[in-house]
Amino acid sequence: MNDPKDESHPLAGLFALTGIPLTQPEPALPTRITRPGLTEAIAAALYQVSANELEGVCIGFGLDPAGANDDPYKSKKGYVRKLLTQKTLPELIDLGMRVNDDYETPTLTHLISLSSARGVNGQLRNIIFAANGPKPKIVLTDALNNTIEIKENAQFCLVYDRPLDAGGLTWAQLVDWWRGQGNWGGAEDRTVGLNLYDRLQASLQGNVVEELLFRTYAGLYGTRGFDVPALIPQVYLHYDPYTRFAGGTLPRQRMDFLLLLPGRRRIVLKVDGKQHYSANNVARPDLYAEMVAEDRKLRLARYEVYRFGGKELMDAGAVPMLQEFFSRLLESD
Numbered sequence: 001m002n003d004p005k006d007e008s009h010p011l012a013g014l015f016a017l018t019g020i021p022l023t024q025p026e027p028a029l030p031t032r033i034t035r036p037g038l039t040e041a042i043a044a045a046l047y048q049v050s051a052n053e054l055e056g057v058c059i060g061f062g063l064d065p066a067g068a069n070d071d072p073y074k075s076k077k078g079y080v081r082k083l084l085t086q087k088t089l090p091e092l093i094d095l096g097m098r099v100n101d102d103y104e105t106p107t108l109t110h111l112i113s114l115s116s117a118r119g120v121n122g123q124l125r126n127i128i129f130a131a132n133g134p135k136p137k138i139v140l141t142d143a144l145n146n147t148i149e150i151k152e153n154a155q156f157c158l159v160y161d162r163p164l165d166a167g168g169l170t171w172a173q174l175v176d177w178w179r180g181q182g183n184w185g186g187a188e189d190r191t192v193g194l195n196l197y198d199r200l201q202a203s204l205q206g207n208v209v210e211e212l213l214f215r216t217y218a219g220l221y222g223t224r225g226f227d228v229p230a231l232i233p234q235v236y237l238h239y240d241p242y243t244r245f246a247g248g249t250l251p252r253q254r255m256d257f258l259l260l261l262p263g264r265r266r267i268v269l270k271v272d273g274k275q276h277y278s279a280n281n282v283a284r285p286d287l288y289a290e291m292v293a294e295d296r297k298l299r300l301a302r303y304e305v306y307r308f309g310g311k312e313l314m315d316a317g318a319v320p321m322l323q324e325f326f327s328r329l330l331e332s333d
Contacts, residue, residue, distance in 0.1 A: 029110045038092045041108040043080040048103050051076055058083055061098060090167050090262040127169075127258070129235040130203035131157040135254070136236055157236065158199075169260040172226035189226065203234040209313035210256060210271050216322040220330075228330070231269075232258045259329075266303040267329070273310040 030037050049057045054072040055065050063083040072079040084092065093112070100108045128136060133156030138149070150157070160169075162177055175189055178196040197218060204210045210233070217231045235255040259267035272291075279287070295305050306325075312318065 029107065033089070033093070033111050035087075035089050035092060038089070038096055038111055039081060039084045039087075040077075041105065041111050042084060042092065042096055042099050043077040045099050045103040045105045045108045046080050047076050049076070054079060061095060063095075088167075088262075090264075093263050127160040127232060127235060128157055129160070129232050129258070130200050131234055131236060132199075132203045132205065138236065160232075164260065168262045168265070169230050169232070170227050171221055171230045174230040174232075175226065193221075193226070200233050207271075209273075209308075209310050212313055212318060213257070213269070213271060213308065213322060216319055217326055219323075220326060224330075229259050229261050232260075261330075268298055268303050268305045270305065270307045271310060271313065272307055 046054065046057065051073045054076055058065060058080065063080075065083065070079040070082045084095075087095065096108055096112055100112055128138060128150065131153070134153045136150045136154060136157045137152035150159070158181075160174070160177055162173075171193070172189075175193045175196055178199075179187075179189075179192050184192055201211060201214060204214060214231060214233060220228050233256070235258040255268050256271050257269035259265075259269070261267060295307075298305050306329075312321070
């Protein structure tokens with residue numbers, strides 16, 4: 001039987017007169033990514049799999065069907081929803097990316113684009129940071145295996161080389177890594193953490209405005225605990241082979257501060273003194289152009305960039321301003 005909403009149907013005129021649309025509008029795509037929305041999108045994508053293959057496909061994506069009471073023959077979407085019940089949003093984002101590679105749908109593609117606008121795919125490989133002396137000379141020695149080597153001044157910098165998942169890098173994880181760099185024995189985490197804090201602050205080399213920003217953020221550890229994302233200073237290299245922009249991998253450059261948040265969000269904080277836009281108190285458009293060009297590269301690589309003027313960090317209201325900024329930044333996580 002013909003669809004009466006089809007314009008060629010004899011009753012099409014009646015539907016038009018009564019105000020009933022001849023075609024149903026496409027549902028609006030969501031404007032933000034949420035756990036329920038992403039769960040439903042993944043379930044809808046996997047609906048394309050036959051019921052007798054669904055369990056094996058889910059196992060292939062790392063989902064454990066043990067204990068799931070739902071029968072995929074009864075409801076494929078219900079079966080997948082049950083397997084995703086305990087997944088966090090970062091875990092769902094990571095899973096959604098992999099599912100969408102094999103079972104692409106417009107909705108899942110859209111949701112992944114919302115998340116990827118704030119993050120990057122792929123596992124972190126190296127962070128070279130906190131140099132408290134001459135900057136390191138870094139070379140790529142094996143392009144196939146993404147192997148890097150510090151040729152000069154390695155003794156002045158730190159290298160975090162543990163793998164990271166979509167959950168980011170917390171202060172607790174960084175402190176645990178620092179414990180492994182020395183002979184700490186049974187020292188309390190607080191003792192190890194304070195020592196690491198002193199080492200990181202030393203890399204700021206007396207820059208009072210950067211020290212203020214770092215100290216203000218560190219105050220969050222006292223009120224929110226060690227699971228707050230770590231603020232990593234003086235990052236000479238965050239090397240992630242899956243970070244891409246026009247022209248290749250993210251180039252070597254120094255970032256004042258880097259935050260690695262859940263959902264693979266990469267936050268770059270920069271503090272700008274007048275050397276970023278002038279020389280000898282004379283405006284330098286070429287310096288400004290160079291600065292904004294680097295920002296574009298970072299943003300195309302799906303990093304979020306926030307700049308602070310050195311002067312605003314010297315004003316009386318700098319600490320409350322920073323506290324509000326960091327609170328809002330972490331609340332949007």
